[in-house]
Amino acid sequence: MAAQEEDSPVGISADVVTNHDLSYPIAIGYDVRQAVAEFVRSDGRRVVLLHDANPSVARIARRVGRSIGKGRTLATLGFALGEARKRLSTVERVLDALIAAGADRKTLVVGVGGGVASDLFGFAAGMFMRGVGYAHVATSLVAMVDASIGGKTGVDLRGGKNLAGAFVDPAAVFCDVSALYTLPLRSLREGLAEIVKAAIIEGDDLFDSLETLSGHDFVRWPWADVVAAAAKVKTAIVHDDRLEAGMRELLNLGHTFAHGIERASHYRVAHGAAVALGLRAAGLLALRTGRFSEREHLRVLTLLTLFGMPLQTSLDADAVLEAMRSDKKRRDGRLRFVLPRSIGDVEYGIECGDRTVRAVLSRLRWAPSSARGR
Numbered sequence: 153m154a155a156q157e158e159d160s161p162v163g164i165s166a167d168v169v170t171n172h173d174l175s176y177p178i179a180i181g182y183d184v185r186q187a188v189a190e191f192v193r194s195d196g197r198r199v200v201l202l203h204d205a206n207p208s209v210a211r212i213a214r215r216v217g218r219s220i221g222k223g224r225t226l227a228t229l230g231f232a233l234g235e236a237r238k239r240l241s242t243v244e245r246v247l248d249a250l251i252a253a254g255a256d257r258k259t260l261v262v263g264v265g266g267g268v269a270s271d272l273f274g275f276a277a278g279m280f281m282r283g284v285g286y287a288h289v290a291t292s293l294v295a296m297v298d299a300s301i302g303g304k305t306g307v308d309l310r311g312g313k314n315l316a317g318a319f320v321d322p323a324a325v326f327c328d329v330s331a332l333y334t335l336p337l338r339s340l341r342e343g344l345a346e347i348v349k350a351a352i353i354e355g356d357d358l359f360d361s362l363e364t365l366s367g368h369d370f371v372r373w374p375w376a377d378v379v380a381a382a383a384k385v386k387t388a389i390v391h392d393d394r395l396e397a398g399m400r401e402l403l404n405l406g407h408t409f410a411h412g413i414e415r416a417s418h419y420r421v422a423h424g425a426a427v428a429l430g431l432r433a434a435g436l437l438a439l440r441t442g443r444f445s446e447r448e449h450l451r452v453l454t455l456l457t458l459f460g461m462p463l464q465t466s467l468d469a470d471a472v473l474e475a476m477r478s479d480k481k482r483r484d485g486r487l488r489f490v491l492p493r494s495i496g497d498v499e500y501g502i503e504c505g506d507r508t509v510r511a512v513l514s515r516l517r518w519a520p521s522s523a524r525g526r
């Protein structure tokens with residue numbers, strides 16, 4: 153697995169620094185404190201540190217704060233987060249807290265936490281006084297390989313997830329890989345589902361590495377390399393299509409199905425599990441439409457199984473189809489899919505009829521056996 157060792161932008165040093173022509177650096181390391189401190193020093197602004205109040209994240213934030221130093225820090229503020237609090241009301245509390253801390257137009261906001269933190273703090277920073285600088289220290293796998301890259305920030309509305317937001321590019325992203333050791337396994341799996349998706353898009357290097365690593369305990373994984381390789385897939389695509397006008401849709405591989413599964417389950421199925429099911433469904437649809445090979449489909453299923461991802465659901469195919477139909481991303485009344493032709497060759501914008509989609513969804517259906525009395 154090739155770690156990206158590119159020219160470090162001024163003021164950043166960590167084990168791995170990737171940029172891929174994005175306007176901001178992504179530093180990945182087992183200890184990013186020094187890199188954050190160097191970045192803040194070179195930036196020159198005073199900092200407000202915002203963090204998820206989760207005790208493990210708070211500990212990381214305190215360490216980052218100590219490296220930045222009291223003299224440069226206006227305030228360190230913790231917020232109880234979680235998906236249920238990814239709301240405009242929390243953004244308002246953050247904005248009020250920034251004012252109370254004495255932040256102004258020249259303040260640099262540094263957020264610490266997972267994907268909820270990067271979506272919410274990034275959004276708040278983009279709004280505060282019409283936008284102040286934002287840097288994110290990613291502490292979850294989802295944040296490292298997905299949420300903190302690409303500038304999409306926002307919150308959920310009653311009508312659905314991520315329905316209010318803005319593109320706010322960070323000034324820098326720091327992936328604190330050692331944070332992964334306190335991350336609950338279910339959160340790690342959330343990120344792994346996105347990494348498998350990235351590997352299907354990227355192809356052999358990353359996919360082969362995951363196959364090799366699947367035989368090893370997670371604690372033995374070379375996480376900095378894995379995060380760098382997966383982040384590279386996203387940065388490369390985002391660089392070519394920042395505002396999601398075209399090929400950024402590739403990142404939705406498995407997600408048309410996944411969003412339908414999440415909605416049909418009233419969000420009882422976690423996003424990562426829904427993505428795993430969605431990747432299986434995309435493979436099945438690609439097989440049915442003569443795009444994908446059985447052999448490669450099996451490689452994907454094997455990897456998902458080895459990572460403990462579900463491949464079956466008790467959800468009704470019609471309920472999922474109905475939920476997919478009401479997804480905000482549906483255009484012109486037709487369902488559009490991202491489908492693999494092979495591992496490393498994925499196409500987007502493919503329209504498929506409801507009958508074919510329903511047939512694929514019914515293959516995901518797990519029928520409880522009569523032995524269990526149903």
Ligand SMILES: NC(=O)c1ccc[n+]([C@@H]2O[C@H](COP(=O)([O-])OP(=O)(O)OC[C@H]3O[C@@H](n4cnc5c(N)ncnc54)[C@H](O)[C@@H]3O)[C@@H](O)[C@H]2O)c1
Pocket residue numbers: 204206208209233234235238265266267268269271291292293294295298299300301302303304305313314331332334335336339342
């Ligand atoms: N903007 C984007 O492009 C994008 C992409 C993917 C996901 N997202 C968003 O990201 C969110 C999901 O991200 P997530 O899975 O990181 O959720 P999260 O931020 O809620 O973190 C998951 C859980 O792990 C905890 N946690 C975080 N880091 C930890 C650590 N190092 N040790 C122990 N616990 C830790 C959190 O407190 C939380 O309980 C969703 O809201 C999703 O919409 C956004």
Ligand SMILES: [Zn+2]
Pocket residue numbers: 346407423427
């Ligand atoms: Zn996703």
